[in-house]
Amino acid sequence: MYPHERSLVEKLKNEPFAIVGINSDSDAVALREVLKQENITWRSFFDGGSTHGPIATEWNVSGWPTIYVLDGEGRIRFKNVRGPQLEQAIDALLAELKSGKPGAK
């Protein structure tokens, strides 16, 4: 999914929209190398070094990647959307945020 995420980073660069990762890899130090190589620039929580980490457990995540899209109030608006649906979801929220509708501050 990296290429797609990178294109999202580009798309969202000057927008009120952030990508926040929850990473379930075992080794944060080794991962830093990957971040560099893959040019991964979004911030991630390190989830205790396993797929059974506290955040993934609390969120009942059992498949990776799992995607949630939140609006400006922190409300869950979309779950497990991919590809073009994800783009549409983000566009819809951006339009909301800019028009000052619910969720925008």
Place this chain on the structure above:
Amino acid sequence: MLSIACLLFACLQDPAAELASIRKQLSEAQDAFYGSLGKLPEAEREKATSAWSKQQDESYAKAEALAAAHPKDEVACEALVWIVSSLGPSERSTRCFERVLADFPASDRLAEIPPAYVYVEQVFVGEWFARLAQEPRPAKVRGTALFASAQHRLRAVGSARRLREGGEAAERIRKFADKAWLAQLEALDPELETQAVDALLARVEKEFGEVDSSRGKLGTRAKAALHELRNLAIGKIAPEIAGKDLEGVAFKLSEYRGKGVLLDFWGNW
């Protein structure tokens, strides 16, 4: 030489050893097939795929014949459950499912079947889960079947919602779903079904909480699924996440209030 001959003889005599050898052979063939597939030139892939599918067919046919040759033996139960849970939806699986339910109606082994069908989007899966959740099945089987049924129904709720929303996702479902499944999705009321699954998960947690599964106790899993259903549904405020980033610096999800957030659970694998 003599010892090898004896071993061979023993294998032929002992159905449990024979089944173990069928399973081992297929699992090795599977590893070899998937290991080599990426390296093969395009032209040879089709051949390798058809050889692999022939090998599977032969192994499952052998296992089914073995079960038929030892109908009351525990090995028949093991063989039938293995076929049903590893082969997936097929005529042979349906036949073996009926056989094992008739001959071993109260075997704990039946608990291996439900997890293998959670992702199979067909109407018969619901019927199978219902039959596995009945007496005289032992608690392990009933609990596992009810939990799998909750997962299966939640997936259907997701599909039913996407169908109602329309667009590309709905088109994809219409294109790939079989007719009966599609009809079931169209008839489904997502809100009511979600309430029913909520009650079902609460029942699993209460009545079958101590049942072990390959991914932990059913009580723990049902509780997590209920939490997701109630607190991580669309429309709910996301729970706070506080932790450290990959550099060890602390931060919180709530720092992003006022912005849209794409939360991405990921791993480099």
